[in-house]
Amino acid sequence: MGVENTGGVTRTEKRAAGRGRPRSRDGGSEDTRRDLLVAAGELFLDRGVARTTMSAIAERAGINQSSAYYWFAGKEAVLAALAEDNRASLKVAREQAAADAPAADRLYRVVRADIAQMLTMALPFHEFERAATASPEDFPSFAADYAELRRLLAVVIASGVASGEFPAVSPQSGADSVIALAEGLALRHYGAADRAGDVAHLGAEMAVRMMTSSPVPAARARLAVEADG
Amino acid sequence: MGVENTGGVTRTEKRAAGRGRPRSRDGGSEDTRRDLLVAAGELFLDRGVARTTMSAIAERAGINQSSAYYWFAGKEAVLAALAEDNRASLKVAREQAAADAPAADRLYRVVRADIAQMLTMALPFHEFERAATASPEDFPSFAADYAELRRLLAVVIASGVASGEFPAVSPQSGADSVIALAEGLALRHYGAADRAGDVAHLGAEMAVRMMTSSPVPAARARLAVEADG
Numbered sequence: 001m002g003v004e005n006t007g008g009v010t011r012t013e014k015r016a017a018g019r020g021r022p023r024s025r026d027g028g029s030e031d032t033r034r035d036l037l038v039a040a041g042e043l044f045l046d047r048g049v050a051r052t053t054m055s056a057i058a059e060r061a062g063i064n065q066s067s068a069y070y071w072f073a074g075k076e077a078v079l080a081a082l083a084e085d086n087r088a089s090l091k092v093a094r095e096q097a098a099a100d101a102p103a104a105d106r107l108y109r110v111v112r113a114d115i116a117q118m119l120t121m122a123l124p125f126h127e128f129e130r131a132a133t134a135s136p137e138d139f140p141s142f143a144a145d146y147a148e149l150r151r152l153l154a155v156v157i158a159s160g161v162a163s164g165e166f167p168a169v170s171p172q173s174g175a176d177s178v179i180a181l182a183e184g185l186a187l188r189h190y191g192a193a194d195r196a197g198d199v200a201h202l203g204a205e206m207a208v209r210m211m212t213s214s215p216v217p218a219a220r221a222r223l224a225v226e227a228d229g
Numbered sequence: 230m231g232v233e234n235t236g237g238v239t240r241t242e243k244r245a246a247g248r249g250r251p252r253s254r255d256g257g258s259e260d261t262r263r264d265l266l267v268a269a270g271e272l273f274l275d276r277g278v279a280r281t282t283m284s285a286i287a288e289r290a291g292i293n294q295s296s297a298y299y300w301f302a303g304k305e306a307v308l309a310a311l312a313e314d315n316r317a318s319l320k321v322a323r324e325q326a327a328a329d330a331p332a333a334d335r336l337y338r339v340v341r342a343d344i345a346q347m348l349t350m351a352l353p354f355h356e357f358e359r360a361a362t363a364s365p366e367d368f369p370s371f372a373a374d375y376a377e378l379r380r381l382l383a384v385v386i387a388s389g390v391a392s393g394e395f396p397a398v399s400p401q402s403g404a405d406s407v408i409a410l411a412e413g414l415a416l417r418h419y420g421a422a423d424r425a426g427d428v429a430h431l432g433a434e435m436a437v438r439m440m441t442s443s444p445v446p447a448a449r450a451r452l453a454v455e456a457d458g
Contacts, residue, residue: 101453102446102449102450104446104447104449104450105449105450105453105454107450108447108450108451108453108454109450109454112454126355126416165446169438173431176414176417176431177410177414177431177432177435179413179417180410180413180414180416180417180432181406181409181410181413181435182413183413183416183417184408184409184410184411184412184413184414184416185405185406185409185413187355187409187412187413187416188405188408188409188412201451202402202405202406203406203409204447204450204451204454205444205447205448205450205451206406206410206439206447208442208446208447208450209398209438209439209440209442209444209446209447210435210438210439210442211438212442212443212446212447213437213438213439213441213442213443214441215434215438217331217333217394217437217438217441218333218337218433218434218435218437218438218441219434220331220333220334221331221333221334221336221337221338221433221434221437222337222430222433222434224330224334224337225334225337225338225341225433
């Protein structure tokens, strides 16, 4: 698994680099749409949704207004596109919670989809979450989507425990840990589109390993730590 | 493991809540010191270290300047304290990389210390990292400390693989995943000091489970995904 740590390169630097790259200005490329989403996300974070206008979004993206309106009818459409960005893995989770394959396979698919989604979103997930939490009226489905993803992961894990495929684990703690692993990888590797597939597979593998392991070594290690006081 | 998801509460809200709480102004309490560190971290992030003064730090913390100087001789001392915040788990990692206990026990200790540290830092780790990366001259040890922690984790994992205690895993990928899990949990639970112990134990348990599991179920799941195309 050739996943390299990004080391000292922060998303701030990545974004700064992104802003400087040559842009197509014909308004017709998918890059233009993405530049608008990134610019909108940054403005929503910096000044809030209410104080962000389409012209400010277009200006920050370095795109003229008529081209911006080619892609989005208005600010509401930009918001909707950003929110939709966040729902691809939920669709996979719904399918897998109801599917009939081994729990490990289903967990693998959901985690892989979730990491792949976060690595290709227009904003890093934790910043998207910040924008959504700051103005829930503008991102009405965010909190419910997040809760549903966590619930569906717990359903998959619980079914693996019930069938004996996974050794004892609390489905809620398992889901929390799997989400934390996915978010941690997304935080560390955001912006590295060329490695997104490898990172998604690594996270999915490690999530399955967490759930398929015997809890005995961890319980013994905890006892050893607690014996020290 | 009673770890509850914090759901829609972001660190921004937590911080806003922190700012509003009643403060002791006698300059003698540890809370005062911490308020100064938090205020300094926020200012370093907002405007950079060079443009942050001790008087601005004191003002933002709501503490008079003489009390601020009771705790810190100057901005450099504040920076040093913030950096020291980030080194507790490195000390544990150094000890455990050289220790003679089972690899699972040593991994457990390092991950637990790392999560406990991140949950009690004056700044969320990913923001601390952003400040450190934006002005490496002010946080000279940050990048080296981070690389060393990752290397020491890989040493512990490699020793577990070599002894047969851990099934096959790449020590680097294992270290990346363990760090991602720890950082993801810290991102999600930052500010919940009352649950810090539980979260640290949960993360340490899951890290040990990742490393002690057979890779077979994950490999089979990956094959199933790839067969779909």
